[in-house]
Structures are given as structure tokens and as C-alpha cells.
Amino acid sequence: MAESLPGASRNTKQRGEILGLLRQTDDFRTAQQLYADLRSQGSGVGLTTVYRALQTLVDAGEADTMRLPSGEQLFRLCGQGRHHHHLVCRQCGRTVEIDGPAVESWTDRIAREHGFTDVSHTLEIFGTCSACAAKPE
Amino acid sequence: MAESLPGASRNTKQRGEILGLLRQTDDFRTAQQLYADLRSQGSGVGLTTVYRALQTLVDAGEADTMRLPSGEQLFRLCGQGRHHHHLVCRQCGRTVEIDGPAVESWTDRIAREHGFTDVSHTLEIFGTCSACAAKPE
DNA sequence: ATGGGTGCAAATAATTTGCAGGTAA
């Protein structure tokens, strides 16, 4: 009969630390930032491990990933499994998950009208959150 | 009194070649692809120059730029100066400029409702165009 | 025991920058 799931991931100390850090905030962060945070709190986790753990989470649907206009990849734990978008503060990275059913159907319709199939899209909103707008600098 | 515009760009042979290539298609392409094309058609333009010319065009509002989900930066000449989005074929890169006034106001409203200011957004649609869908492989 | 997980160093890849020499205006 069937053997145990081939893709099952292990509970290592490193992944625990990475997950713990990710759970501390809802904000999007780069692998490099997470790595730096881990280091500064005394963890010996390697950068490679951070990248691999994040990719594993994304593949498992447990983390969201997106790119800044500058191209850097961002990660955060998933608030919900389904498709959604993000409103991200440019200053502090504060993130709000956004649902846009109207946008979903609009993009699909537009694409179909142009003869495109197998449609997907990316939509991210950037701005300055109220907390950051209140700060002097 | 005021001296001539400091940012005026010159008509060099290299920029002419790059522009000529860009004008041959409406599709989005990477700097590396453009560079390779120039080389294969015998041009001696350097990769650095391609990058700098493209950035200059973007800064001048004469070129659009966007990123694939994979992070690679794409460029193409601007069909219009104003803000707009793109419907891009994953297979051949065929691009259609899309206008979405409703999306613009929606993103602004959502952002404001969450206390965000200085709002911007990115929205790109990907799919398979009819020509590519018709191909056997 | 064993197959996935880890870390370091090296490899990729896409851009960018330092510089010395070239050139449009």
C-alpha cells in the first residue's frame, strides 16, 4: 500500500525558529531580513536554510510571496488559502490582505475579450500607512 | 538665467539602434534579450549601454517596465503616457495595453479605507494568447 | 538506518558602478 507522504517536512529547530519569527508579524519580509533578524537574536540558522524553508512554505501553500517593484521577493505566512491581494506600506511593510472579487472577474473578462486563456494576474497596492504618515521623518 | 535642461539625452548611434529594436515589436523584453538581439544583428552596443538607455527611457516616461512573477524586469516602448496595465502572453510575450479606471478608483478607495496615503499599485494579467493556444505544442 | 535537512562555500544571474576615452551639440 501507499508509503507515507514523500513531501512531508520535518520539525527541525531551524524551521521552528523561522516559523516563530514569521508568526511574530503579518508583514511581508525578504529572506535576507528574516535571516538578519534570526542572526541578531542569536540564532545560527543559515541563509540557505531560510531560503529553502520559505520556498517549502510557499510550495505548501502556507506562505504568500510577492515582489516589490524593485524585484525583491517578499514572504509572509498566509492568512487564507485562497487568492487575494495585498496593501503594503512602503515604509514599514505593514500588510493588509485584500479581497477583490470584482477585479478577479474583470481581469478574466478582459483577457477573454482579447482571446487569452489560462489567465492569472498579479495585483499589489503600495502606500504609506497611517502610522508611518504620522511620523516626523 | 536657467541653463538648458540638464536631463536632455543625446541622439547617439547606440540609442538609435536600441530604439529601432524596441520599435520592431510591442512585446515586453528583458535587457538581456535586447542585448542579445543587437549582438546577433551585428551591433557592438554594450550591455551596460542597453541597461542605461532603457532606464533613461523609463525615466522619461517613454518606456514601460514591469516584472514577471519570477522577478525579471521587462521593457517596451510606451503606447501611451498615462497609467495603464498589461495583458501579456506567457508563451510569446505578446502584449496588450489595458485600461482599468474602475480598478484605479477601487485600489485608491481600498487603500484610503485602511488609512493608507500616497497610493500606487501594480496590476498585470498573464495568459495564453489565441495564437499560442492554437499551436500544437 | 536513512532520507530529508543544514550550513558553508562556490556558482548563477541580473544589474550597477568605476573609469578612461569618445562624441553630440
Add this chain to the structure above:
DNA sequence: TTACCTGCAAATTATTTGCACCCAT
């Protein structure tokens, strides 16, 4: 002239991969 432009090489940055060793199961 002279400020901007070029190209090559070197430097940056982000991310991935090779590998030998380690550990959760």
C-alpha cells in the same frame, strides 16, 4: 569645449546549488 555617453571589467545583490555531515522519524 564639455557635459553626457560608451564599453569593459569589476563590484553588487539576490538567490541557488554542490556536498559532506547531521538528525528527526
